[in-house]
Amino acid sequence: MTHHTSTQTSTETSSATGTDVTVIGLGLMGRALADAVLTAGHRVTVWNRTAAKAEGLVSRGARLADSVESAVLASPVSIVCVSDYASLQQAFASVSGDLDGRVLVNLTSGDPEQARELARWADQAGAHTLDGAIMAVPSTIGTADAIILLSGSGTAFETHQPLLAALGDATFLGDDHGLAALYDVAGLSVMWGVLNAWLQGVALLSTAGVDASAFTPFAAQVAQETVGWLPGYADQVDRGSFTPDDATIATHAGGIAHLVRVSEELGVDAELPRLFGSVAARAIAAGHADRSYPALIEQLAPGSRAS
Ligand SMILES: NC(=O)c1ccc[n+]([C@@H]2O[C@H](COP(=O)([O-])OP(=O)(O)OC[C@H]3O[C@@H](n4cnc5c(N)ncnc54)[C@H](OP(=O)(O)O)[C@@H]3O)[C@@H](O)[C@H]2O)c1
CATH class of the missing domain: 3.40.50.720 (NAD(P)-binding Rossmann-like Domain)
Incomplete structure (x- = not known):
């Protein structure tokens, strides 16, 4: 040019x-x-x-x-x-x-x-x-x-x-000018997040002989409920205020450890839940155990408002 x-x-x-x-x-x-x-x-x-x-x-x-x-x-x-x-x-x-x-x-x-x-x-x-x-x-x-x-x-x-x-x-x-491309990749992040989380559930249920089709209505219900939390969590991120109304990061970390353990016991790949666990562990090590889940933003984007 x-x-x-x-x-x-x-x-x-x-x-x-x-x-x-x-x-x-x-x-x-x-x-x-x-x-x-x-x-x-x-x-x-x-x-x-x-x-x-x-x-x-x-x-x-x-x-x-x-x-x-x-x-x-x-x-x-x-x-x-x-x-x-x-x-x-x-x-x-x-x-x-x-x-x-x-x-x-x-x-x-x-x-x-x-x-x-x-x-x-x-x-x-x-x-x-x-x-x-x-x-x-x-x-x-x-x-x-x-x-x-x-x-x-x-x-x-x-x-x-x-x-x-x-x-x-x-x-x-x-x-x-870069915003549209940035929204594009942020959308991809949501897409693969949902797809891989669903696949983890499919893999877990397959060990009990449950078809993906039988599991999927329940998976969609959980995904929908989780999506319902996002506006409130977005407000917490934007305000930089992470008072836990529902559960602390410490409580979430316990649940993630449970997901890792059951996956391993059933011979299902646990790399993805282990990754979730390691982000939560970093937040706990940084003193954020008693904050709400979206305070993990500080682990993903250091220097953000959660610090
Ligand atoms: N297809 C989809 O579903 C989809 C969805 C969302 C976004 N997009 C985006 O849209 C864009 C185009 O995708 P597409 O599906 O149309 O791809 P495509 O069918 O492979 O067409 C590619 C186009 O780029 C031209 N091109 C490639 N190299 C060139 C060069 N050096 N100089 C001049 N022209 C060149 C080709 O010209 P020739 O005909 O001479 O090869 C053709 O017109 C991509 O950025 C893609 O990511 C596509």
Whole structure:
């Protein structure tokens, strides 16, 4: 990517630039995104490294650009969705001109810092960016089931909200360009936390011949009850106040030790519960035995409000 210093930030109208929106990257997700904006009635320019993948979209009225730069300049807003940031850098390496106030909505998955770096580059190239995380599969794009988290330029979000709504349930999180990517990984943490905890239960019940399907309604009930605790616990974390209304960390640690012991006795892998136990043990060693469970945040993010 070539860096520029530009003070020009004007946003041209679609009539001056040709189409309403450009889609760069026509893989499985990019084609679904282009399809959704075409279906919503927008005039669309597309670009893909392998031009043949644009055929279906061109037959539906999309215009095919011959370079990334001409694609970006064809519309006031461009949606970018390629494999990763390295691919994005390669695709944009040929961009040498001023992007002249255009908006880039980057829906390529990546790290928070990659999103911030892209925003700095775009700023120097005279463009504004929104960085996004798509929490959906291509078949749901264009419906309310497609959750799209966005962060970065609030002005760009407001200006292009109707267009972004054509892609799915587009939510703006704030002006830190890295926020959407951060929510994305935080969501993954919750997802694998739930999946692995459920699998531990499945493994325990399997030793008594109980099927996963028989155990799962009870697992869902426990998960739902636990989720119900989160708003109150979040308030404790935000206030940095951990008075135990329900159980202390010491009490939880006793329960975790029980889970470890029973897992070991039954020949079930106990690595995951042992990990829970070691975090609780660190909190107890730090003098937090009589605090409520969310005080463990200090073990995960030292220097947080629990200290
Ligand atoms: N698919 C999903 O369910 C899903 C869900 C959420 C998020 N996402 C994210 O969406 C992004 C795209 O995923 P996808 O499923 O569309 O992947 P994909 O089908 O593999 O498509 C990848 C796209 O990136 C392009 N590309 C790769 N390297 C390139 C390079 N060096 N220069 C220019 N273009 C390059 C490809 O161009 P060619 O056609 O020329 O190869 C293609 O358009 C990823 O970041 C993914 O994590 C996908």
